[in-house]
Amino acid sequence: MAGWKSPEQMTYVGKEVTRVDGAEKVSGRAKYTHDVYFPRMLYARILRSPHPHAQVISVDTTRAEALTGVKAVLGKLRDEVNYVGDEVAAVAAVTEFKAAEALSLIKVEYKVLPFVVRESEAMRDSAARVFSGREKNVGDWEEEHEGDVERGFAEAEVIIERTFHMNVQVHTPFETHGCVAKWEGDELYMWDSTQGVHGTRSGLAQHLQMPENKIHIYTHHMGGGFGSKFGPKSYNAVCAQLARIANVPVKLLLDREEELLATGNRPSSFQTIKIGARKDGTLTAFQLESYGSGGVGGGAGVPAPYIYYFPNWSVRHRDVYINAGAAAPMRAPGHPQAAFAMDSIMDELAAALGMDPLDLRLKNDRNSTRQQEYVIGAEKIGWTNRHKSRVGHKVRGFGMGAGQWGGGGERSTKAMVNIYADGSVDVRIGTQDIGVGTRTIVAAVAAEELELDLADIKPKIGESDFPWAPASGGSVTAPSVTPAVKRAAEKAKNKLKSIVAEKMGVAEDAVSYAGKIFSISGRAENISWQEACRFLEGSSISELETWGEGLSSWGTAGTQFAEVEVDIETGRVRLVKMVAVQDCGLVVNTLTARNQVNGAMIGEIGYALYENRLLDVETGIMPNADLENYKIPGALEMPDFDVTFFDQHERGVIGLGEPPAIPGMGAIANAVADAIGVRITELPITPDKVLMAIEKAKEGKA
Amino acid sequence: MVLLDYLRTIRRLTGTKEGCREGDCGACAVLIGELKNDAVAYKVVNSCLLPMGLAAGKHIVTIEGLTADANPIHRAFIDEHASQCGFCTPGMIIALTAYLLSAVKIKAEEAIDALDGNICRCTGYLSIKRAVAAVCADLSPKLDSNRIDDLVKAAVIPEYFKTMPKQLRSIRQPRGDQHPTDALIAGGTDLFVQQAETLETAELYFLEKMQHPVWEEDGVCFLDAAATIADLKESEFLQELFPRLGEMISLISSTPIRNKATVGGNLVNASPIGDLSILLLALDASLHLSGHVQERCIKLREFFVEYKKINLAAHEIIKSISFKTPDESVLFNFEKVSKRRHLDIAGVNSALLLRPEDGLIKEIHISAGGVAPIPLYLAQTSVFLTDKKVEPNTVMKAVQIAESEISPISDVRGSAEYKRALLGRLLQAHFIALFPDLMREVIV
Numbered sequence A: 001m002a003g004w005k006s007p008e009q010m011t012y013v014g015k016e017v018t019r020v021d022g023a024e025k026v027s028g029r030a031k032y033t034h035d036v037y038f039p040r041m042l043y044a045r046i047l048r049s050p051h052p053h054a055q056v057i058s059v060d061t062t063r064a065e066a067l068t069g070v071k072a073v074l075g076k077l078r079d080e081v082n083y084v085g086d087e088v089a090a091v092a093a094v095t096e097f098k099a100a101e102a103l104s105l106i107k108v109e110y111k112v113l114p115f116v117v118r119e120s121e122a123m124r125d126s127a128a129r130v131f132s133g134r135e136k137n138v139g140d141w142e143e144e145h146e147g148d149v150e151r152g153f154a155e156a157e158v159i160i161e162r163t164f165h166m167n168v169q170v171h172t173p174f175e176t177h178g179c180v181a182k183w184e185g186d187e188l189y190m191w192d193s194t195q196g197v198h199g200t201r202s203g204l205a206q207h208l209q210m211p212e213n214k215i216h217i218y219t220h221h222m223g224g225g226f227g228s229k230f231g232p233k234s235y236n237a238v239c240a241q242l243a244r245i246a247n248v249p250v251k252l253l254l255d256r257e258e259e260l261l262a263t264g265n266r267p268s269s270f271q272t273i274k275i276g277a278r279k280d281g282t283l284t285a286f287q288l289e290s291y292g293s294g295g296v297g298g299g300a301g302v303p304a305p306y307i308y309y310f311p312n313w314s315v316r317h318r319d320v321y322i323n324a325g326a327a328a329p330m331r332a333p334g335h336p337q338a339a340f341a342m343d344s345i346m347d348e349l350a351a352a353l354g355m356d357p358l359d360l361r362l363k364n365d366r367n368s369t370r371q372q373e374y375v376i377g378a379e380k381i382g383w384t385n386r387h388k389s390r391v392g393h394k395v396r397g398f399g400m401g402a403g404q405w406g407g408g409g410e411r412s413t414k415a416m417v418n419i420y421a422d423g424s425v426d427v428r429i430g431t432q433d434i435g436v437g438t439r440t441i442v443a444a445v446a447a448e449e450l451e452l453d454l455a456d457i458k459p460k461i462g463e464s465d466f467p468w469a470p471a472s473g474g475s476v477t478a479p480s481v482t483p484a485v486k487r488a489a490e491k492a493k494n495k496l497k498s499i500v501a502e503k504m505g506v507a508e509d510a511v512s513y514a515g516k517i518f519s520i521s522g523r524a525e526n527i528s529w530q531e532a533c534r535f536l537e538g539s540s541i542s543e544l545e546t547w548g549e550g551l552s553s554w555g556t557a558g559t560q561f562a563e564v565e566v567d568i569e570t571g572r573v574r575l576v577k578m579v580a581v582q583d584c585g586l587v588v589n590t591l592t593a594r595n596q597v598n599g600a601m602i603g604e605i606g607y608a609l610y611e612n613r614l615l616d617v618e619t620g621i622m623p624n625a626d627l628e629n630y631k632i633p634g635a636l637e638m639p640d641f642d643v644t645f646f647d648q649h650e651r652g653v654i655g656l657g658e659p660p661a662i663p664g665m666g667a668i669a670n671a672v673a674d675a676i677g678v679r680i681t682e683l684p685i686t687p688d689k690v691l692m693a694i695e696k697a698k699e700g701k702a
Numbered sequence B: 001m002v003l004l005d006y007l008r009t010i011r012r013l014t015g016t017k018e019g020c021r022e023g024d025c026g027a028c029a030v031l032i033g034e035l036k037n038d039a040v041a042y043k044v045v046n047s048c049l050l051p052m053g054l055a056a057g058k059h060i061v062t063i064e065g066l067t068a069d070a071n072p073i074h075r076a077f078i079d080e081h082a083s084q085c086g087f088c089t090p091g092m093i094i095a096l097t098a099y100l101l102s103a104v105k106i107k108a109e110e111a112i113d114a115l116d117g118n119i120c121r122c123t124g125y126l127s128i129k130r131a132v133a134a135v136c137a138d139l140s141p142k143l144d145s146n147r148i149d150d151l152v153k154a155a156v157i158p159e160y161f162k163t164m165p166k167q168l169r170s171i172r173q174p175r176g177d178q179h180p181t182d183a184l185i186a187g188g189t190d191l192f193v194q195q196a197e198t199l200e201t202a203e204l205y206f207l208e209k210m211q212h213p214v215w216e217e218d219g220v221c222f223l224d225a226a227a228t229i230a231d232l233k234e235s236e237f238l239q240e241l242f243p244r245l246g247e248m249i250s251l252i253s254s255t256p257i258r259n260k261a262t263v264g265g266n267l268v269n270a271s272p273i274g275d276l277s278i279l280l281l282a283l284d285a286s287l288h289l290s291g292h293v294q295e296r297c298i299k300l301r302e303f304f305v306e307y308k309k310i311n312l313a314a315h316e317i318i319k320s321i322s323f324k325t326p327d328e329s330v331l332f333n334f335e336k337v338s339k340r341r342h343l344d345i346a347g348v349n350s351a352l353l354l355r356p357e358d359g360l361i362k363e364i365h366i367s368a369g370g371v372a373p374i375p376l377y378l379a380q381t382s383v384f385l386t387d388k389k390v391e392p393n394t395v396m397k398a399v400q401i402a403e404s405e406i407s408p409i410s411d412v413r414g415s416a417e418y419k420r421a422l423l424g425r426l427l428q429a430h431f432i433a434l435f436p437d438l439m440r441e442v443i444v
């Protein structure tokens, strides 16, 4: 089958295409899971643990059940709760307020157990156990090495050792997790704000012990996920069970506090790094000891050594458990943590060597794409002329960082293209548009292949009854979906061609198709798309095809630069400018791709400067479980963004969700260090840390 | 019941979204139109904090109520890809429409500021800013004196807006309650964050606005306790008194919150970092209280007793707030530091009023928030500085005295150590702002 044409020859792919569902979104007509309604629908709420660790002795729901308006109650969801916000019981009632009132009537007897929320404490042998009955709060050491680290350090002329600490960021999608469950006989229909309709279906089937073919998941519009919504989650099963008990549809939406407590987060990371280099900047050795916590979940490891080439290295990591909500994958799991620490220590090394941080990277990064990207980025931010200018109490600084990611396609992805007798076309694929514009690229790729107008194609996605596609995550969506759609469209087109050939009584290869016209070699008459489709009367074309080689690939490289202004009176950091240079193969939609990068960068700014899940050591409570105190960046905090795509369209489609979310924290931290002359090794870089660091540096000098 | 629930669950107008239920995201933004003279004035508010009682007699417009066909705002949001997951989009479009309806002169920069109450987690805002700029460029030449007619013509709002003044006049406007006995609501922005669940079934009483939000009598300036922060910003009288008023007020909450939050509510809320409390303490304001039996007047500095405890009897309400109208010689400055520049509660804030005479400080009042359990009037510091000359040394001494007056605690907004250091910086910053020449030494 054919590969991609070059971008210049394409109409919809590689171009700025506005989203096909734009009109629905801007008018408020787009129906999200939050907006689904059925007559007689009930509203459910989950009772959550106020204790970070307790045994649930008993759950008495009698009074809740007696409350008028309460239609279904699920008592005692688990025997032990392990974080504030863990699920205990659930109710469904005629209104949300009724449900909340019912929750307050549930009597739970807890046996409160000792808990621990600080990683360093949890690692001690004497620490309270996060899970009763488990021997320790730490996972096994994961170790890896290459070369001879001892020798590497012996060869080094400069050795630097630092410890870095990364905060816990919470995904905070704008639409909170939630679903609506509706039973028809023994079939379950569920509208869910999920990043994966198929995964949610199979997971629920297992959990509810029912066949997959009786579960139907819908996600037509979705208000973001960022990795937190790989379903199913326990709320899905709770909602399905409540709906079965009540025998009417039930809607269960989490509120913002639940979202911040219990739906996932990016694990913390503590990394002690030692690196060695020769005076000329050649890196000789790298050593990392790291730990981190995904709360009651795991996954706090980091890829290391990140980006730069070390002939000798050794890394050791272990996960630590604490009594806090479980981590979930979040935009490039592990990579931002790795990149922040690595880029910070590289700048420290550059300073010790008296070398330009850019030169140090050019010398030690063996990726040829990034080599070129560094040069482009440096040019765009004005690296060579960066001088620290000081206007009153405001100081400027510059920094850079680097990242890499995979993001290839899933081979089992399938798409179906239907061509109808009236000439209309639809594409069905069980992917979902979590906001990034997947619906639009499905239509664009089909329109491109069939040489039709975008408006002629109806993209149908977000239903688990459509052909299998992976969950939207890990930057696999575009590289999975586009090849399958392209190949299915090509197959359908060829099918139509063969029907034309048959009707015209010629051999198949005598028919060619271009610009909505079928022509037959040696004959004058043409057959339009519409006419050809009319041959289908009484039938239609339905072609299923899978993903195929050659249309997508794996592996991206990127760099970002930041310019900041630090107010040394208040410690506040303002981003002045951020530059991103990123490769992603064939950019399917330049408009959405640019947005994707901008959106990733604002996530980075939040991570670097504002966002931090706090936990109170005394109570285990998260004191900032609301948007007033868990601050995400607003429009007025946005710097000037400059995004350049490093064109490599010949590589085909590569995902772009994660790569631009990686290099920014290092770039920002380096820029702050450049501005104030002191390094902040702990994110987020809040005004108090900056001001205290400045004060401390002054004291040190005085 | 709050308007958001009414819209979404009863009317099933689901274009208005819920993101936080506490005024922090703007997903639930709607327009509220109120009769003013013979026209309807529209503002953006957060429907999640708006009790139905405050919607009575008003024109409420949701995203569904804007022109759907060929709306230039829709077009721009689509063309610039300003709607990614789209969950924030209706709120953004409503906030922008509010700006177009109310701004005297359309400027893209101001229009973006008008989105200070709206959060987006997907786009990085760049595409939103481009869309806003495109809308402003497109519409500003088309918007003349009759804003409603022009916006109807431009296909932003539907034809029926023209009939709203008549429609609103024809319905009975609700009256406020003189003597509340249960939950008293002014703007509701505080109460509905704190106690949404109890208020769902409580009987509510609404504070009535006076005829004027701001007035002057015998050299004393009065503020209606029911005046909103937006009313203060719009008051020409206050603008003249405080040339930097707009800038100061833009640091407080967000456009939709300022459109509802009242002065009285901000004081009664008694947050140690309440911005208006801090501003009014430095103006050495007095409160005029009215209860069942008597009226009384107290100094604002005597109003705050301890953490969230105020000198206000049950059934007593603040009627108005007054302060001596500052004459031309008086200098005033306000500083606020928060993590984010907008829509963020202060870590520390401070205000200072100073009347110089013959090279000496004749009168001075300094306040500081976030450094004690209550909004603090720095009495000793103020006394110390009275009759002194403005000199770096004196200021440094004043900082030391201030440090002995405060008792900051560590919380989510910063460590005690940081707040202590920051207050010192802010005090210096006041003097640097007001006496750049005299304080040069400190700057470098």
Ligand SMILES: Cc1cc2nc3c(=O)[nH]c(=O)nc-3n(C[C@H](O)[C@H](O)[C@H](O)COP(=O)(O)OP(=O)(O)OC[C@H]3O[C@@H](n4cnc5c(N)ncnc54)[C@H](O)[C@@H]3O)c2cc1C
Binding pocket: B022, B023, B024, B183, B184, B185, B186, B187, B188, B189, B190, B191, B192, B193, B207, B225, B226, B251, B252, B253, B254, B257, B260, B261, B262, B263, B264, B265, B266, B267, B268, B269, B273, B274, B275, B276, B316, B317, B318, B319, B343, B344, B345, B346
């Ligand atoms: C998102 C958000 C951001 C905010 N940002 C800031 C900020 O940056 N700075 C800041 O200072 N504040 C901020 N606030 C707080 C807000 O300013 C105050 O909540 C507001 O001023 C309260 O006024 P209100 O009229 O809405 O109060 P309401 O909620 O109506 O009332 C609050 C309390 O005061 C009582 N009350 C109100 N008026 C009177 C009166 N005249 N006499 C007696 N009692 C009365 C009520 O009974 C109630 O107990 C923010 C709030 C929100 C929701």
Ligand code: FES
Binding pocket: B017, B018, B019, B020, B021, B022, B023, B024, B025, B026, B027, B028, B029, B046, B047, B048, B049
């Ligand atoms: S729902 Fe967030 S401001 Fe109203």
Ligand code: FES
Binding pocket: A174, A223, A224, A435, B082, B083, B084, B085, B086, B087, B088, B089, B119, B120, B121, B122, B123
């Ligand atoms: S587009 Fe998703 S929150 Fe703004």
